[in-house]
Amino acid sequence: MPLYEHVFLARQDISAQQVEGLLQSFRSILEERGGSVGKTEYWGLKSLTYRIKKNRKAHYALMNIDAPHEAVAELERQMRLSTDVIRFLTIKVDEHDPAPSPMMRRADRDERDGRGDRGDRRGGRRDRDRDFTPREARTPSDAESGEVVAPAEEDSE
Numbered sequence: 001m002p003l004y005e006h007v008f009l010a011r012q013d014i015s016a017q018q019v020e021g022l023l024q025s026f027r028s029i030l031e032e033r034g035g036s037v038g039k040t041e042y043w044g045l046k047s048l049t050y051r052i053k054k055n056r057k058a059h060y061a062l063m064n065i066d067a068p069h070e071a072v073a074e075l076e077r078q079m080r081l082s083t084d085v086i087r088f089l090t091i092k093v094d095e096h097d098p099a100p101s102p103m104m105r106r107a108d109r110d111e112r113d114g115r116g117d118r119g120d121r122r123g124g125r126r127d128r129d130r131d132f133t134p135r136e137a138r139t140p141s142d143a144e145s146g147e148v149v150a151p152a153e154e155d156s157e
Helices: 016-032 069-081 106-111 125-129 140-145
Strands: 003-011 036-052 055-066 085-093
Touching (some): 016 036, 016 055, 069 085
Antiparallel strands (some): 003 085
């Protein structure tokens, strides 16, 4: 049978227990039609990037499905009829990953220090124009004379 990953978003007004109830009802729909659900994950209540049907937040849930196409089509039909489900997405995959999904891996999020891979952003164009030569590396005649020498100006031609 084909393998699918199915993610749906439920309204922010319902509780986490009601989302679990939705997961169980969707599981029973699939099992009645000869399918099975491998892994289910509740990702929690998260903010949406933009409002969907007047909701600013949604409960996210994932299901790994092993079912015939007809069972998945019926699942999607039931989700379209449900007033609690605001969006869903089903993707056919070659194999299911038994490990937790990236949304559930907290270690990845803890390793980042808030800046991601961008590194230190304090440097920039201004820093490249400055002379960062250490004082010891400068010529001793400049330091001994006490003179302040202005940098040579370049011709603008």
